[in-house]
Amino acid sequence: MNRFFAHNRHAVQRLGYSLVTLMAVLTVIPIVSTILFILYKGGPAISWEFLSGFPHDGMRAGGILPAIIGTVYLTIGTAVFSVPLGIAAAIYLAEYAKDTFLTRLIRIAIINLAGIPSVVYGLFGLGVFVLFLRFGTSILAASLTLSIMTLPVIISTAEEALRAVPQAFRTVSISLGGTRWQTIRRIVLKEALPGILTGVILGLERAAGETAPILFTGAAFFLPRLPVSPFDATMALPYHLFVISTQVPEMPVQIQYGTALVLLVFVLSMNLIATVIRSRARARRQW
Amino acid sequence: MAANKVVIQDLTLQYSDGTESLRGVSMEIRRNAVTVLFGPAGGGKSTLLRCLNRLNDLTEIKASSGKVLIDGENVLDPKTDVIVLRRKVGMVFARPVVLPLSIRENIVYGLELAGEKRKSQLDQAMERSLKLAAIWDEVKDRLDDPAAALSGGQQQRVCLARVLALQPEIILLDEPTSGLDPISTGKVEAALQELKKEYTIVLVPHSVQQAARTADYAAFFLQGELIEYGEGKTMFTTPKQQRTEDYIMGRFG
Numbered sequence: 001m002n003r004f005f006a007h008n009r010h011a012v013q014r015l016g017y018s019l020v021t022l023m024a025v026l027t028v029i030p031i032v033s034t035i036l037f038i039l040y041k042g043g044p045a046i047s048w049e050f051l052s053g054f055p056h057d058g059m060r061a062g063g064i065l066p067a068i069i070g071t072v073y074l075t076i077g078t079a080v081f082s083v084p085l086g087i088a089a090a091i092y093l094a095e096y097a098k099d100t101f102l103t104r105l106i107r108i109a110i111i112n113l114a115g116i117p118s119v120v121y122g123l124f125g126l127g128v129f130v131l132f133l134r135f136g137t138s139i140l141a142a143s144l145t146l147s148i149m150t151l152p153v154i155i156s157t158a159e160e161a162l163r164a165v166p167q168a169f170r171t172v173s174i175s176l177g178g179t180r181w182q183t184i185r186r187i188v189l190k191e192a193l194p195g196i197l198t199g200v201i202l203g204l205e206r207a208a209g210e211t212a213p214i215l216f217t218g219a220a221f222f223l224p225r226l227p228v229s230p231f232d233a234t235m236a237l238p239y240h241l242f243v244i245s246t247q248v249p250e251m252p253v254q255i256q257y258g259t260a261l262v263l264l265v266f267v268l269s270m271n272l273i274a275t276v277i278r279s280r281a282r283a284r285r286q287w
Numbered sequence: 288m289a290a291n292k293v294v295i296q297d298l299t300l301q302y303s304d305g306t307e308s309l310r311g312v313s314m315e316i317r318r319n320a321v322t323v324l325f326g327p328a329g330g331g332k333s334t335l336l337r338c339l340n341r342l343n344d345l346t347e348i349k350a351s352s353g354k355v356l357i358d359g360e361n362v363l364d365p366k367t368d369v370i371v372l373r374r375k376v377g378m379v380f381a382r383p384v385v386l387p388l389s390i391r392e393n394i395v396y397g398l399e400l401a402g403e404k405r406k407s408q409l410d411q412a413m414e415r416s417l418k419l420a421a422i423w424d425e426v427k428d429r430l431d432d433p434a435a436a437l438s439g440g441q442q443q444r445v446c447l448a449r450v451l452a453l454q455p456e457i458i459l460l461d462e463p464t465s466g467l468d469p470i471s472t473g474k475v476e477a478a479l480q481e482l483k484k485e486y487t488i489v490l491v492p493h494s495v496q497q498a499a500r501t502a503d504y505a506a507f508f509l510q511g512e513l514i515e516y517g518e519g520k521t522m523f524t525t526p527k528q529q530r531t532e533d534y535i536m537g538r539f540g
Contacts, residue, residue: 168384172446175342176397177374177453186400191387287387287435 035268038261045258059222059248064259069226070139070234071208071266074218077143077230078150078207083200085147086154090196093155094162095184114152119212121149126216140230142218149213150203157199161192166287194281201274205267211238221247237263289359291315292457292487293339298353300334302346307334310511312353316457316504321479321488323502323519325495326534330508332491336459339489340376341369357457374401377450381462381493383442385434390426393434393445397453412452420448421478440471447478457487465493476501495535499523507531 053063089106097103125145135141165188173183189196211219219239227234241259244251293316301308309331316322324332337343338355341362354361362372374397386393394416395409403409413430417423422444426437434445443463450458460479464472479488479501492498498505502519507528515522515531526532533539 166384168380168382169386171342171345172380172384172386173396173400174345175340175373175378175380176400176449177370178397178400179370182400186396187386285387 035264038257038264041253042257042259042261045254046261050255050258051262054224055222059244060251060255064237064240064255064262066223066226066235067237067240067259068262068266070219070236071238071263073139073227073234074142074146074214074236075204075208077139078146079200079204081144081147082150082154082203082207086151086200086203087158087196089151089155090158090162091184091189094159095180095188110152110155113148114156116149117212118149118210119215121145121213122216124148125213130217136231137216137218137220137233138231139218139227139234142214142234142236143230145213145217146207146210149210150207153203153206154199157202158192158196161195161199162188164195165191191285191287194277198274198278201270201277205270205274208270209238209263209267211242214239237266290317292318292357293489294354294356294359295335295338296354296356298335298338298351298355300338300343300351300353301349302334303349304347307331308511309334309338312511312513314506314513314516316487316489318487319483319485320503321483321490321501321519322504322506323498324489324491324506324508325498325502326508326514327539329510331511332508333461335508336378336461336489336491338363339457339459340373340378341367342373342378344369374453375455376457376459377453377455378459379443379446379450379461379463381465383439383446383466385437385442385445388434389431390434390437390445391430394449394452396449401453412454413448416448416451417445419451419478419482420444421474422448438471440467440474443467443471443475444478447475451482455486457489458482460488460490462491462493464497472497495523495537499535507534509534 050063051068052065054065056062089110093103093106097106122145125141125148129135129141129144130137133141135144169187169191170183173187174180178186207213214236218233219236220233221243223233223235237259241256241263244259245256295312295314295316298309298312307329312331312335324335326332334343337346339357339362351363353363355363357372357376360367386396388396391413394413395403398409398412403412414423417426422441425441426445434442437445443466447458447460447463464475467475476497479490482488483503490501492501499519502522504517505519505522506516507514507522507526507530509530515526515528517527522531523535526535
């Protein structure tokens with residue numbers, strides 16, 4: 001057997017290569033087929049009326065405008081809380097924190113935060129934001145809940161982006177009489193920004209597609225008008241999709257897939273923006 | 288004005304990771320001269336340089352004692368304003384590290400951090416320092432290009448100009464020509480000979496030959512100890528210590 005492999009090193013090499021290539025191709029199949037399937041089934045539902053109208057006839061007809069607007073509001077709300085907090089935490093961890101008990105505790109907390117199932121965030125949000133802080137079922141409560149869920153993603157990608165900036169830049173800046181903060185603000189943050197933005201968008205994208213965290217904290221089954229304040233509840237695409245797929249009898253399939261398609265396009269276009277930012281920054285990078 | 292710009296008294300230092308250290312180093316550094324610190328790697332030359340501008344603050348240090356007096360003031364005193372100190376004691380590193388900015392922005396970076404906003408002042412300082420570093424003619428038409436687009440030799444002279452823009456009193460150079468070709472090296476060395484008329488220069492050379500070419504005063508370091516210190520001319524022709532002679536003759540190192 002050993003002799004066989006020794007003589008056929010190239011054959012083994014080729015076999016291994018083909019195998020890993022096959023695996024790589026296999027992973028793409030589910031993603032591509034999902035997108036094509038949704039596009040095929042949902043495409044015909046897309047019309048101006050579908051995108052800009054309110055649902056009627058018990059949601060069995062009409063459009064999904066309130067769900068689209070609601071998801072935009074929730075995404076913006078999540079960004080307002082999670083982006084500044086997440087970037088500040090990443091700066092602390094990457095630039096200031098020494099390896100102490102406290103920073104280890106913070107890191108463990110962040111890792112564990114990322115592992116919590118999203119429905120648990122939903123219950124936490126219900127207990128703390130909706131009931132204890134009396135925000136009610138509202139955009140505010142839902143955004144805060146989604147923010148907590150998004151934070152670990154933003155913190156860890158931002159920290160990684162900050163750490164990727166060469167140490168030599170910091171040393172030089174400090175040797176020229178810069179303070180630590182001047183160095184971070186003028187050099188490090190500027191260089192890490194594309195990486196940070198990528199993490200922010202990926203985090204927000206996940207928040208935009210989540211159902212469980214907003215289930216008890218801000219999502220409404222049906223609203224006859226658009227929300228006007230952060231204390232209003234809102235319809236949202238993922239929850240709307242859940243509702244029309246499970247809670248409404250005799251629902252036209254086309255509307256379900258149309259809604260799924262809109263959500264998919266919303267999330268994928270955020271992904272596309274992140275990719276563009278990243279590749280542009282890479283082309284311009286000087287190190 | 289005292290002839291000695293810097294007086295080092297019984298300086299001992301040990302890094303937490305056990306690399307390079309200094310043991311009981313005492314020496315004076317003359318004003319308006321090139322003082323060369325030479326010897327094999329790990330001898331403590333860079334460590335000594337980094338004590339002069341407190342850049343060692345960025346590294347974990349296990350133990351340190353002794354004094355570094357610049358113009359009579361102990362800069363190792365915790366009360367020292369390190370920002371002011373670093374503007375006064377500039378440093379050029381082994382690898383040319385230009386900041387990811389334009390040539391112009393690189394040169395005025397330190398001045399801007401110090402709060403200088405007047406464009407005329409910044410432009411003036413930029414032109415003066417680029418000329419002093421002997422690179423003005425090569426970059427004057429492309430000041431807004433990224434500094435990273437320059438060649439290694441040009442980048443290193445931009446780094447030198449960046450230090451000069453702050454009008455420091457002491458310039459520390461840690462193997463500034465180690466990555467450069469002979470022509471660029473020649474330009475940097477020539478610039479140093481001009482600069483010493485106004486500044487106090489401390490150089491860690493990248494070879495014994497460079498040490499001999501540039502040194503007004505030379506200090507030989509071996510494993511954290513100062514073995515011999517004196518005028519460059521004497522040191523490289525008739526060293527007093529056997530170990531210095533062995534190193535200069537290339538018997539070890």
